[in-house]
Amino acid sequence: MVASISKDAGQYGSTPGARRILVTGALGQIGSELVPALREHYGAERVVASDLRIMPLRPSVEGAYEHLDCTQLQQILEVVRRHDIGTVYHLAALLSAVAEEKPHAAWSINMGGLYNVLEAARQYHCQVFFPSSIGAFGPSTPRERTPQVTIQRPTTIYGVTKVAGELLCDYYAGRFGVDSRGLRLPGLISYVALPGGGTTDYAVEIFYQALRYRHYTCFLRPDARLDMMYMPDAIRAMIGLMEADAARLRYRNAYNVTAMSITPAELADEIRKHVPTFAIDYQVDHLRQSIADSWPCSLDDGAAREDWGFAPRFDLAAMTADMLARLREKVQAPKGG
Numbered sequence: 495m496v497a498s499i500s501k502d503a504g505q506y507g508s509t510p511g512a513r514r515i516l517v518t519g520a521l522g523q524i525g526s527e528l529v530p531a532l533r534e535h536y537g538a539e540r541v542v543a544s545d546l547r548i549m550p551l552r553p554s555v556e557g558a559y560e561h562l563d564c565t566q567l568q569q570i571l572e573v574v575r576r577h578d579i580g581t582v583y584h585l586a587a588l589l590s591a592v593a594e595e596k597p598h599a600a601w602s603i604n605m606g607g608l609y610n611v612l613e614a615a616r617q618y619h620c621q622v623f624f625p626s627s628i629g630a631f632g633p634s635t636p637r638e639r640t641p642q643v644t645i646q647r648p649t650t651i652y653g654v655t656k657v658a659g660e661l662l663c664d665y666y667a668g669r670f671g672v673d674s675r676g677l678r679l680p681g682l683i684s685y686v687a688l689p690g691g692g693t694t695d696y697a698v699e700i701f702y703q704a705l706r707y708r709h710y711t712c713f714l715r716p717d718a719r720l721d722m723m724y725m726p727d728a729i730r731a732m733i734g735l736m737e738a739d740a741a742r743l744r745y746r747n748a749y750n751v752t753a754m755s756i757t758p759a760e761l762a763d764e765i766r767k768h769v770p771t772f773a774i775d776y777q778v779d780h781l782r783q784s785i786a787d788s789w790p791c792s793l794d795d796g797a798a799r800e801d802w803g804f805a806p807r808f809d810l811a812a813m814t815a816d817m818l819a820r821l822r823e824k825v826q827a828p829k830g831g
């Protein structure tokens with residue numbers, strides 16, 4: 495599990511040098527917040543956003559944008575060369591529920607895209623960030639305090655691509671000295687962009703519905719306990735890992751990180767402290783519930799805390815208060831609602 499990084503890896507550095515940063519899948523839930531954060535941190539001219547989708551016209555968004563299909567190696571090589579890319583945050587992927595509907599496309603995008611990014615990184619000496627997931631675990635993994643190093647036998651195509659992705663990143667690090675780093679992210683809660691079809695999407699939808707209709711029908715059971723994290727903590731974790739001292743990283747691909755372990759019922763109770771008339775009912779979606787049942791309830795993130803000082807700032811109460819405050823500015827209840 496510990497990737498041995500060849501001596502060459504050090505020359506690429508732990509903080510990006512003068513070269514630019516490419517974000518793939520940049521129009522998704524994470525990219526919509528990671529790109530502005532990177533631009534603020536390193537300068538707008540240093541960050542190139544890219545996605546398969548055509549960027550909607552948003553004059554407020556500054557910086558370069560490329561239409562890029564990660565399944566096409568030549569396109570990635572061309573963008574990396576033309577923009578002098580030194581770091582790739584590779585976000586493009588199909589998420590768990592969508593991947594289960596389209597397993598062939600999931601393999602092609604999740605594995606083919608990662609392989610292409612690692613190949614470009616090998617050729618152009620780039621650093622790579624790979625977002626793994628709690629989906630990289632499976633039903634035979636210990637569900638409570640899931641250790642950093644443990645059984646990984648997922649039963650979803652999404653999980654298969656995440657475990658294989660962790661291994662492929664380790665392989666490129668050990669074999670070719672590519673400075674690849676990853677996190678096993680839990681479900682992410684955010685207010686900027688909607689989630690892209692994952693098992694934990696309920697934890698975002700519930701906030702919109704609470705403000706609009708004071709009511710939410712949840713597709714997971716009330717007691718479906720899963721790890722979650724508020725997006726500002728996830729962005730800090732990603733940039734923090736990429737800037738961490740390489741010599742201290744025992745597990746590059748990938749570190750367990752988490753901020754809270756919650757159920758739909760607990761989240762609804764917390765929302766009710768701010769929206770007293772909020773009601774929740776349940777109409778369980780068997781595909782997504784079966785995926786949730788195969789995932790951990792609570793991760794042990796001790797290695798991330800020890801190796802590069804990761805510490806989340808938002809617990810359930812702080813996240814809920816902030817989400818509602820931010821969303822109130824953007825979501826309006828229907829008249830009379």
Ligand SMILES: NC(=O)c1ccc[n+]([C@@H]2O[C@H](COP(=O)([O-])OP(=O)(O)OC[C@H]3O[C@@H](n4cnc5c(N)ncnc54)[C@H](O)[C@@H]3O)[C@@H](O)[C@H]2O)c1
Binds near residue numbers: 585603
């Ligand atoms: N959001 C979460 O809760 C979460 C949790 C764990 C891990 N992750 C991982 O983080 C990454 C980003 O997740 P997200 O939530 O932002 O996903 P998302 O679905 O919101 O966004 C993914 C983006 O990738 C783009 N894309 C799809 N196919 C592409 C291709 N062939 N080439 C280029 N772009 C393509 C899509 O257009 C989309 O904008 C994924 O690898 C995901 O597995 C996300």
